[in-house]
Amino acid sequence: xxxxxxxxxxxxxxxxxxxxxxxxxxxxxxxxxxxxxxxxxxxxxxxxxxxxxxxxxxxxxxxxxxxxxxxxxxxxxxxxxxxxxxxxxxxxxxxxxxxxxxxxxxxxxxxxxxxxxxxxxxxxxxxxxxxxxxxxxxxxxxxxxxxxxxxx
Numbered sequence: 001x002x003x004x005x006x007x008x009x010x011x012x013x014x015x016x017x018x019x020x021x022x023x024x025x026x027x028x029x030x031x032x033x034x035x036x037x038x039x040x041x042x043x044x045x046x047x048x049x050x051x052x053x054x055x056x057x058x059x060x061x062x063x064x065x066x067x068x069x070x071x072x073x074x075x076x077x078x079x080x081x082x083x084x085x086x087x088x089x090x091x092x093x094x095x096x097x098x099x100x101x102x103x104x105x106x107x108x109x110x111x112x113x114x115x116x117x118x119x120x121x122x123x124x125x126x127x128x129x130x131x132x133x134x135x136x137x138x139x140x141x142x143x144x145x146x147x148x149x150x151x152x
Contacts, residue, residue: 109132
């Protein structure tokens with residue numbers, strides 16, 4: 001197994017508190033995106049009493065569930081519009097030199113995957129976690145479509 005260097009990007013840190021008999025119990029929830037910038041990307045949600053531990057847990061989970069994003073040069077093979085829950089994302093290929101035109105949540109996933117030229121739009125929810133998972137689902141679907149296309 002070859003070792004590849006992963007880039008890690010924290011998308012969101014939430015402070016959550018729970019009422020207990022002894023008072024409030026404070027914890028943190030961290031959404032993190034991990035990718036090797038060569039087509040592999042993963043998303044992890046880590047929860048812990050402190051931020052550092054939550055980040056480590058998120059990274060571990062993200063590396064466990066990596067998704068292969070199809071690349072055609074520096075962009076994606078075709079446009080895709082996907083709805084997952086309340087979140088809806090639109091990803092479109094772009095010519096060389098366009099760069100990444102995308103919102104924060106989608107941008108984090110696309111950069112980690114190594115896509116350099118893309119136009120994306122978040123159409124549904126404003127929830128960062130929902131948008132990240134919808135983008136990951138869109139890349140999975142693109143990979144399946146690309147495999148079917150190459151099979152014919």
